[in-house]
Amino acid sequence: xxxxxxxxLRAGSSIIGxxxxxxxxxxxPRTPKISSLPSxxxxxxxxxxxxxxxxxxxxxxxxxxxxxxxxxxxxxxxxHRNANQWPSQxxxxxxxxxxxxxxxxxxxxxxxxNVPPHVAPPPPGPVDLVALAREGKLKExxxxxxxGVRPDPPxxxxxxxxCSDPKHLEELxxxxxxxxxxxxxxxxxxxNKLLEMFSKCGSxxxxxxxxxxxxxxxxxxWHLMIDGYAANNLGDDGLQMFEQMRKAGVxxxxxTFLSVLAACASAEAVEEGFIxxxxxxxxxxxxxxxxxxxxxxxxxGKSGHLNEAAEFIEKLPFEPPAAVWEVLMNLxxxxxxxxxxxRAGELMVFMDPSKSIASKIPTPPAKRRSGLNMLDGRNxxxxxxxxxxxxKKVVKEQVYVPDTRxxxxxxxxEAKEQALLYHSERLAIAYGLISTPARTPLRIIKNLxxxxxxxxxxxxxSRIVGRELIVRDNKRFHHFKDGKCSCGDYW
Numbered sequence: 162x163x164x165x166x167x168x169x170l171r172a173g174s175s176i177i178g179x180x181x182x183x184x185x186x187x188x189x190p191r192t193p194k195i196s197s198l199p200s201x202x203x204x205x206x207x208x209x210x211x212x213x214x215x216x217x218x219x220x221x222x223x224x225x226x227x228x229x230x231x232x233x234x235x236x237x238x239x240x241h242r243n244a245n246q247w248p249s250q251x252x253x254x255x256x257x258x259x260x261x262x263x264x265x266x267x268x269x270x271x272x273x274x275n276v277p278p279h280v281a282p283p284p285p286g287p288v289d290l291v292a293l294a295r296e297g298k299l300k301e302x303x304x305x306x307x308x309g310v311r312p313d314p315p316x317x318x319x320x321x322x323x324c325s326d327p328k329h330l331e332e333l334x335x336x337x338x339x340x341x342x343x344x345x346x347x348x349x350x351x352x353n354k355l356l357e358m359f360s361k362c363g364s365x366x367x368x369x370x371x372x373x374x375x376x377x378x379x380x381x382x383w384h385l386m387i388d389g390y391a392a393n394n395l396g397d398d399g400l401q402m403f404e405q406m407r408k409a410g411v412x413x414x415x416x417t418f419l420s421v422l423a424a425c426a427s428a429e430a431v432e433e434g435f436i437x438x439x440x441x442x443x444x445x446x447x448x449x450x451x452x453x454x455x456x457x458x459x460x461x462g463k464s465g466h467l468n469e470a471a472e473f474i475e476k477l478p479f480e481p482p483a484a485v486w487e488v489l490m491n492l493x494x495x496x497x498x499x500x501x502x503x504r505a506g507e508l509m510v511f512m513d514p515s516k517s518i519a520s521k522i523p524t525p526p527a528k529r530r531s532g533l534n535m536l537d538g539r540n541x542x543x544x545x546x547x548x549x550x551x552x553k554k555v556v557k558e559q560v561y562v563p564d565t566r567x568x569x570x571x572x573x574x575e576a577k578e579q580a581l582l583y584h585s586e587r588l589a590i591a592y593g594l595i596s597t598p599a600r601t602p603l604r605i606i607k608n609l610x611x612x613x614x615x616x617x618x619x620x621x622x623s624r625i626v627g628r629e630l631i632v633r634d635n636k637r638f639h640h641f642k643d644g645k646c647s648c649g650d651y652w
Contacts, residue, residue: 290316294323299332306339314345321354327606327633330362337371347376353385360389363604363631363638365398383411387420393638394647396428415447422456426463429649434460451479455488462492467501483513561621564614581614586632590619594626602629610634620644 290312293302302320306312312320317340324333337355340346352375359368368389375382383406390399403421406413413421418441425434438457441447454477461470470489474481490505510517565577572580586607593603611619611634623630624644632639640647 291319294320297323299323299329303332303335306336311343312339314348314351317343317345317348317351318354321351321358324358325361327362327604330364330604333358333362334367337367341374346374349375349377349379349382353379353381356382356385356389360385360392363393363633363640365389365393365395380411380414380417384416384420387417387424391420391423391427394427394640394649396424396426396430399424400428400430400433413445415441415450415453418447419452419456422453422460426456426460429464431460431464431466451482451484455485458485458488459492462489462496465496467493467496467498471501481508481512483509483516486512487516561618564617567612567614581612584612584615586611586615587618590622590630594628600628602631605630605632607632607634610636611639616646620646 290302290305290310293299293305299320317336320336321333321340324330324336333355340351340355345351352371355371356368359365359371368386372378372382372386383402386402387399387406390396390402400421403413403417403424406417418437421437422434425431425437434457438449438453441449441453454473458470458473461467461473467489470492474485474489477485486505486509490502490509493499493502493505563578563581565574565581568577568580570577570580586605589605590603593605597603611632616639619630619632619639619641621644623641628642630641632641637648
C-alpha cells in the first residue's frame with residue numbers, strides 16, 4: 162500500500178487530492194515528499210467543501226476591514242453596514258491549509274486557473290445583485306439569494322426599491338423573507354421601503370405584516386401605511402391606522418392630516434373628514450394650508466357632493482388659486498357634471514392662462530390601444546389582448562345584464578353585448594380561475610381604465626367564485642371581494 166501511495170504522490174498534486182478524498186484517509190504522516198508538494202489544488206478543494214449552506218444566515222467572526230460600500234443613487238447611509246454579523250459575499254473565508262507555509266503562486270498566473278473543473282466559481286457579490294435588479298431580472302436575483310448570496314443593507318434597499326411594479330409582487334415577498342432572516346431585519350430605512358413597495362404592488366396585507374414586525378417606527382412609517390390604504394381604496398383601514406397612531410402617543414403633523422384626508426376621500430367619510438379638518442387647529446394648533454383645503458374638496462367631490470364642494474371653495478379664507486379650480490374641474494368631469502366642469506375650467510384659465518394652452522390647441526384623436534392584461538398566477542405572467550373580430554356567440558346569463566352604454570361603436574344592440582363579453586380583463590379572470598388553486602386571490606394588471614360594465618361583472622364574479630379579485634387599471638386599485646369593490650363603485 163505504501164508503494165502504490167508513493168507512486169500516486171509522484172504522479173502530480175491534482176491526483177493526490179482526489180485520491181485521498183475518495184479513500185477517506187483522515188491524516189497522513191509528514192514526509193519530505195508530501196511537504197514539498199504544491200498546495201494550490203488542496204486549498205481549492207478545502208474552499209469548495211467549506212462553503213456555507215444557503216439561507217443559513219449565521220454569525221461569522223469579523224472579517225478583515227473591507228473597503229466601504231459605495232453609496233447607491235438613493236444615498237443609503239454608510240453606517241448601516243454591520244460587517245461583524247453579515248460578511249460581504251465577495252470576501253470568501255478559506256479554511257486553513259493542511260500544509261505549513263504554502264508556496265506563493267507563480268507570477269503571471271491566477272490561482273483560479275489551477276482550480277479543478279469540478280469546483281464551481283464563487284457566487285456573485287452584492288454589486289452584481291444590484292446590477293441584475295436594475296435590469297429587471299428579479300427572478301435571477303431570487304435564484305442567487307437561494308444559492309447563498311448574502312446582501313448587505315444598501316443592496317437590500319436597492320433590491321426592494323426595484324419591485325415597484327405589481328407584477329414583481331412574488332419576488333418582493335421572497336426578498337422580504339431573506340431580509341427578515343438576516344441580521345438587518347430591524348433596519349428602519351429598508352422596512353419603510355418595504356411598506357412603500359408593498360403598497361404600490363397593491364398588497365396591503367403584506368405591508369401590514371411588515372409594519373407589525375417593525376421594532377421601531379417613525380412618522381414616515383405611519384404616513385406610508387395611511388397613504389397605502391388610501392391609494393388602495395381602503396380608507397376605513399387608513400382611518401383605523403390613524404387612531405392606532407394617536408393611541409400610541411404619536412403627535413400628528415400637517416403631513417399626517419394630508420394622509421388622513423386622503424383616507425377620508427377614499428372611504429367617502431365626509432363627516433369624519435370635517436372632524437379631522439377642524440381638529441387640526443383646535444387640538445393640535447396646525448394652521449391648514451392650501452393642500453389641506455384641496456384635500457377637503459376631494460373628500461366632498463369623491464363622495465358625489467359637487468355643489469357642497471363648490472360652496473366650500475367660495476367660503477375659503479383666501480382667493481382660490483388655479484390648483485383649486487383644477488381639482489374641482491377634474492372631480493366634475495369624473496362625476497359627469499359638464500356645466501360645473503366648464504365653469505371650473507374657465508375660472509382655472511382666468512387664474513392661470515398658461516393652463517389653457519393644452520385645451521386651445523386642437524389635438525388629433527388618440528389612437529385606439531388594444532386592451533392589455535397581465536395575469537399573475539403560479540409565478541407566470543400571461544398577456545391577453547382584445548381580439549380584432551368577434552365571431553363566437555355567447556349565451557346570456559340570468560343574473561348579469563350587459564350595460565351597452567360603454568360600447569361606443571356604431572353597431573347593433575346584440576353586437577354591443579357580445580363586445581362587452583370579450584373585454585380582456587374578463588378573459589384574464591377566466592383563465593386565472595381555471596389555472597390557479599381555489600380560494601387564492603387573482604391580480605389583474607390593465608393598461609386601460611376598466612369600464613363600468615366590467616366593474617359590475619367582476620363584482621358578481623367575486624361573489625360567485627368566493628375569491629378576491631384585484632384589478633389595477635391606469636387609475637387605481639380595485640379589490641373585489643364578496644360582491645363589493647373597495648372603491649365603493651367610484652370606478
